[in-house]
Amino acid sequence: MRFTSCFLIVGIIISLSCNHNYYRTKNAYAISTVNNNVCKKLYGDVLLYAIFVDTRQAKPWTGYDISSTLDSIRKSIAWIEEKAKTNNVPLKIKLDFHVNKGKIPIEQHLYGESLSGMLFSNDGIDMIDNWANAIARKTKDAFTEDTSAVATTKNAITNRERLIARLRDKYKTDNVVLMYFINNYYTNEISLAMFTSAGLKTEFAIVSFKYPAVIAHEFLHVFGALDLYISPFERKRKSVKNRVAIMKAYPNEVMAYTYRQIEKLDISPMTQYLIGWKDSLTESDRKLLVGKKIKVYKY
Ligand SMILES: [Zn+2]
DSSP states (O other): OOEEEEEOBTTBOOBOOOOOOEEEOSSSEEETTTTOSSOOSSOEEEEEEEEEEEOTTSOOOOHHHHHHHHHHHHHHHHHHHHHHHHTTOOEEEEEEEOOBTTBOOEEOOOSSSSHHHHHTSTTHHHHHHHHHHHHHHHTGGGOSOOOOTTOOSSOOOOSHHHHHHHHHHHHTOSEEEEEEEEOOOOTTOEEEEESOSSSSSOOEEEEOOOOHHHHHHHHHHHTTOOOOSOOTTOOOHHHHHHHHHHHHHOTTBTTTOOSSOGGGOBOOHHHHHHTTSSSSOOHHHHHHHHOTTOOBOOO
């Protein structure tokens, strides 16, 4: 499964995430979102690069909307950094956003009526991939000179990889989180993280709401965190039972209870393993997350 999406329908979250996705390492299985792609482990210097996107399907960004969203992003960053500090993980998250000659939003319309409509249409994942790449291409004028390693030719930024390479070069860090923000007004729109599993495409998140907890939730997905709530799409009784146990064990978990005030949330040891803050899962967490039979990878 290549995406993890989080709906908000009057405070209820519906997930389409699929956690039963592993790949074989030397002597154990790795959960496919863990320690791979651009954003591997969440530590050290990290750049959160926000791109504000104007689409026909959402409200145009106003100066006020942008500044209040930036405040929410800062709040979620401060919360993640504080959790890192509590767990003795060195972490500094820098926030920057796309701006070109004073203009912040980039215009790129979605296909169809909404982000969720686009996602669930035929080729929805490819369409969102193309949408994100088209926006990445439009950032190129904001950069003066291309000295990044990937740019061996005179090509302009053609996609997310090239944008990430430029950002890595400019900010001198490998950990670059691309987050696209749309100024949504439908109450049932989604936020989602794409390509967080092992794969050829670089991951990114799209955030539809300015709630700090939603921003933190999507940010953690990019580093490998999984949804820990019960999806209405979940058909297996055993999985539902395990989710109930997880939510009971971790009643403040940000990956389970996202639509709350961020101050009341926490990052459980389970999520800490997934984002690289702990090198292993406890036996009970392993059973709840992946089942008895699977031995998971130790960092
Ligand atoms: Zn999620």
